[in-house]
Amino acid sequence: MNVMHPAIAEPVLSLRGLRKEYRPGQPVLKDISLDFAPRGVTAIIGPSGTGKSTLIRCINRLVDPTAGDILLKGENLARIQGAALRMARRRIGMVFQEYNLVERLSVMENVLSGRLGYVSPWRAFLRKFPVEDVERAYDLLDAVGLGQDFANRRADKLSGGQRQRVGIARAIMQEPALLLADEPTSSLDPKTSVEIMELMAEISGTRGIPIIINIHNVDLARRYAARIIGMTGGDVVFDGPPEALERSHLAMIYGGEGWQE
Amino acid sequence: MTGPAHPRIWQRFTPQERIARSILYILTIIAVVWSLRTIDIIPEFLYDAPEQTADLFKRMWPFDWAFYPKAIHAALIETFHIATLGTILAILLALPLSFMAARNFTRNPVLRWLAQFIFVSSRSVNSLIWALIFVAIFGPGALAGVMSIAVRSIGFVGKLFGEALEEAQRGPLEALTATGAPRSMILVKGYWPQVEPAFWSIALLRWDINIRESAVLGLVGAGGIGVALDAALNNLYWDQVGLILAVIFAVVIVTEIVTSFLRSRIL
Known part of the structure; x- marks a missing residue:
C-alpha cells in the first residue's frame, strides 16, 4: 500500500533507522528511514500516541533516539553532544502546539529569543541585541502579520493565534535550515488554524525553508502540504503527494472507515 | 419498585478506624493532663498575676522619651541594617543553591541532596541560637547579627525559591533549548x-x-535594638523598656505596610 516517494537528490534531512524506546523492548518509533527535500511543506499525519511528536522531537534531540542516524546536511545529530548539539539546534526552528512563549516577556523579547544561540550571554542579559537582529525582528513581526505595534506587548496579553505568530517569528529568527512544527494548529479555532497554515506555507515558499508539520487535521494537511507521511503504531504506512492519499490509506492510518464522510 | 428487605446501614468509618480514633482522643486527653502536671504552676504567683501586669504597665508609662535620641535611634538604624544586609547576603548565597536544589534544573541527585541538606541545617536552628554561635566566633556586635540573620534565612529563601523554580513551565524552557540557547541563557530568559x-x-x-x-x-549581644532592650530590662528601667517595645511594634507595622504595598505592585 505504501506509495513510494520519489528519491530526493540532495536531502536537507535524512533519517536512517531511527528508533525510540521509552521502555526497553517497546519501540515508539520502529526504525524510521526518511529523506526530506530542502524545500516545501511535509505533513505527518496519524492518530494520537503514534510517535509523530516523538519523531519530530528526535530530529532536534529534545528527545534522544535509542538508535539510528539523523543527518542534517550531512552532519549526524544523533552522535553529537553539548556545544556541537547547540550549534546544530540553531539551524532547526521549532513551533509548538502550546506556543511555548515566555509569558511575562514582551513580544519583541520572545522573537529575539530565537537569537539566544548566537548572541553573547551578557548582551541578552542587558537586552542589548545587535541592531541587525532588532531590525530583522521588526521585519518578521510584519511578515507574520502582527505589525510593529506588538513589539512591547506582553506575550500573556495575546490571543492564541497571535501567540502562534510570535512563535513562528521566533523560529524564523534563527534563520533555520529546517522548521519543525509540532501540532501548531491543534490549540486554535478552525479559522485561525487555516491562517496559521497559510502563513507557514507562505514562509516556506518565500524564504525557501523546508517545514515538517505534525498535524491531526487531514484536510489542512492535504491543502497545504506537498508531501504527506502517514504513521501508525510507530511505522510509516503512507508516503506520497496529497493526491495519492485515498480513503483506504486513511483507514489504514487511523483504523476503520466509519469516521470518514 | 420495592425497597430492600433490610434497611441498608451506612457507616463512615470501619470498626478498626473507630477504635483507632477513640484511642487517639484518650491519648490526647492524657497528654494534656500530663503536661499540666509537669509545668509546676505556683498558685501564689497565678493569683496576683493581674495586679502584677497592671503594675508593670504603670511602671512603663509615661515613656522615657529622652531615652530615644540617646540610645534607641542609633540601635534602631542598626537593627534595620542587620536585617537588610542579612537578607541580601542570604539571597546571594541562596540563589545558586536553589538552582542546585531544583529538580528540573539540576539532574545530579547528589548536588540536589547537598543543597537540601544546607537548607534544612539552616532552618532547623533558630536565629537566636545562630546569634549565640556567631557572637562566640566574631564577638558581640552587628556582624554576628548580620551573619545569624543571613545563615538562618538561606534555608527559607533557598527552599521557597527552589520550589518556585520547579514550578516553572516546561514548554518555554523546551522552546529555548530548541533554539540552541546555552544553559546560562535558558536560565536568564526562560x-x-x-x-x-x-x-x-x-x-x-x-x-x-x-x-x-x-x-x-x-x-544575646548580636547588636541592634535588642541590646538596648536587654540593658533596660537588667536595670529595671521599665519606662525605657516600654518605649523600646512600642518602637519595635511601630517598626513592625510600618514594614508590614511597606512590604504588602511592594508585593501588590510586583504580582
Missing part, C-alpha cells in the same frame, strides 16, 4: 522571567521577618 514575581515576594517576606528577628538578637 527560568528568571517565570520566577521573578516569586523571587521578589520571597525576598520581601524574608526581609519583613528579619526585621522582627533582628530586634531580639541584641538579647
